[in-house]
Amino acid sequence: MVVKRLLIPGPTDVPPDILLQQTKPMIGHRSDEYTKLYTGIIEKLQKYFNTQRNITVLTASGTIWMDITGRNMVKKKALACVNGAFSERMYLTIKDCGKDVDALVVDWGKAIKPEMVLERLSQGSYDTLAVCQNETSTGVRSPVNEICQKVKKEYPDIMIVVDTVSSAGGDLIEPDVMNADIVFTSSQKCFALPPGLSIGIVSDAALERAKQVPGRGHYTDLIAIFDYYAKKKQNPTTPNVSLMYALDYQLDRMLAEGAQKRYERHLAMAEMTRKWAKEHGIESFPEPGYESVTVSTLKNNLNKNIGELNKALGKRGFQISNGYGALKDKTFRIGHMGEWTPDEIRSLLLNIEDIWGL
DSSP, X not given: OOOOEEOSSSSOOOOHHHHHHTTSOOOOTTSHHHHHHHHHHHHHHHHHTTXXXXXXXXXXOTTHHXXXXXXXXXXXXXXXXXXXXXXXXXXXXXXXXXXXXXXXXXXXXXXXXXXHHXXXXXXXXXXXEEEESEETTTTEEOOHHHHHHHHHHHXXXXXXXXXXXXXXXXXXXXXXXXXXXXXXXXXXXXXOOOSSOEEEEEOHHHHHHHHTOSOOOSTTOHHHHHHHHHHHSSOSSOXXXXXXXXXXXXXXXXXXXXXXXXXXXXXXHHHHHHHHHHHTTOOBSSOTTOBOSSEEEEEOTTOOOHXXXXXXXXXXXXXXXXXXXXXXXXXXXXXXXXXXXXXXXXHHHHHHHHHHTO
């Protein structure tokens, strides 16, 4: 069996030494050993993201933070910015939580821009704003720092939730600079870990808002999560201890490289991919200037069979992604995230050239 290197937008490859961390002997999640492990993880996350904000790690995919948004942040009405499949999921999840929510919708491939958000916020009484920084389905990177800063200046009481599932740990995410109230991500993308953990960076203002919102649920109750940590320095429910070992280990690697250097490496891979595509007449799907640092979504304007390409790549030990949803076969996606290097991306691109005869 050929082991495929996953150059998809998540889950990405997990280095063997990280996988090995999950084989450590099990410990009780109410033990002193676990307290030391978990508090160390929180401190490392604060150091990596250069923040002293509240942080929690949940045993769940990043999607849980969409439920948390609906159940903890929205008192009366939310505005969800939709420019792809995963930002639409946020809108639908808030709606499923029984909350009043409007969607600011732009075409797939377009970015959410500050002026769009400010104009829409001026038209309604919103208390929550949700925006996706890196839309995995389209490869679009929206300018969330500028969006959040301008919104907070005009509407300081609005809670802002930012989805960085496919960017944090690769792109440069600075919660204090961004000034969003919740920034969340997942383990299986730029952190190069197995799926199963999600990380939330939460402002004090968000916790104050949550206290005012009834029906926060049980597993999704931010107040219960952070109250338990304040008292016990542990999770209120049973965590995936093995994945916590892996996260703790990987954070040491990430801190050694540094957030800025990781960003520069991811940017170099993105620029290499886009340059290669342009040289071969392959168009980029996102609008110019708003391309993702961690996933390149390219148009299938050469009318190639993406499924057959992936079969051929699989025999050579690679896997990329077809377009997502309505973009299937119209685009293809290359994930350059986690621990991949420019040399490995170059190898993938040379193999695509060879298969397609470019």
